[in-house]
Amino acid sequence: xxxxxxxxxxxxxxxxxxxxxxxxxxxxxxxxxxxxxxxxxxxxxxxxxxxxxxxxxxxxxxxxxxxxxxxxxxxxxxxxxxxxxxxxxxxxxxxxxxxxxxxxxxxxxxxxxxxxxxxxxxxxxxxxxxxxxxxxxxxxxxxxxxxxxxxxxxxxxxxxxxxxxxxxxxxxxxxxxx
Numbered sequence: 776x777x778x779x780x781x782x783x784x785x786x787x788x789x790x791x792x793x794x795x796x797x798x799x800x801x802x803x804x805x806x807x808x809x810x811x812x813x814x815x816x817x818x819x820x821x822x823x824x825x826x827x828x829x830x831x832x833x834x835x836x837x838x839x840x841x842x843x844x845x846x847x848x849x850x851x852x853x854x855x856x857x858x859x860x861x862x863x864x865x866x867x868x869x870x871x872x873x874x875x876x877x878x879x880x881x882x883x884x885x886x887x888x889x890x891x892x893x894x895x896x897x898x899x900x901x902x903x904x905x906x907x908x909x910x911x912x913x914x915x916x917x918x919x920x921x922x923x924x925x926x927x928x929x930x931x932x933x934x935x936x937x938x939x940x941x942x943x944x945x946x947x948x949x950x951x952x953x
Contacts, residue, residue: 777821777825778912778915778916779912780825781809781908781909781911781912782908782909782912782913784802784805784905784908785904785905785906785907785908785909785912786905786909787802787905788802788901788902788904788905788908788935789901789902789905789906789909789931789932789934789935789938790905790935790938790939790942791939791942792897792898792900792901792902792904792905792935792939793894793897793898793901793939793942794939794942796897797836797840798836799850799897799900799901799904800835800836800838800846800850801832801833801835801836802832802904802908803835803850803853803854803857803904804828804831804832804833804834804835804836805828805829805831805832805835806828806857806904806908807828807831807853807857808824808827808828808829808830808831808832809824809825809828812824812827812828835850844890847889847890847893848886848889848890849886850889850900851882851885851886851887851888851889851890851896851900852882852883852885852886853882853885854885854889854900854903854904855881855882855883855884855885855886855888855889855900856878856879856881856882856885857881857904858881858885858900858903858904858907859877859878859880859881859882859884860874860877860878860881861907861928863877885900888900898935898936898939898940899932899936901935901939902931902932902933902934902935902936902939903928903932905931905932905935906927906928906929906930906931906932906935907928909931910924910927910928910931911924913927
């Protein structure tokens with residue numbers, strides 16, 4: 776059940792992350808909840824982990840609706856840092872200090888991108904988050920090597936970016952100046 780939920784959320788993020796901005800923020804909270812809850816509460820059941828993750832998702836969605844600018848910076852920081860850590864993980868670098876530095880650098884870049892280039896950054900980050908979620912979930916069902924998983928994330932993210940950019944262009948009004 777958890778794997779299918781992750782794949783569904785991944786697909787929604789992949790193709791509709793920009794349109795459903797609040798869903799993206801909630802999904803980032805959900806993903807962090809899924810990652811942190813088992814580490815902080817190792818003896819808890821999968822149900823408790825999902826409830827904690829849903830609680831973080833709800834908090835993220837509420838804050839996204841209320842405090843947009845602050846949430847944009849925070850979400851960009853967390854998404855950028857998380858993506859940097861995923862890349863670091865695939866390179867098999869385990870140093871805590873290096874990881875913290877890379878997380879901070881990725882987080883700062885993500886926050887700046889989100890604040891300066893909101894629509895574009897949202898499309899890119901939601902596509903990357905959706906692609907990552909799909910691949911991580913598929914890894915539990917199929918045997919996928921880390922390098923193949925990285926390539927699959929990049930390909931899925933590129934497809935998501937193209938779909939979302941196409942949807943965004945169609946919705947924007949065309950301005951004609953005479």
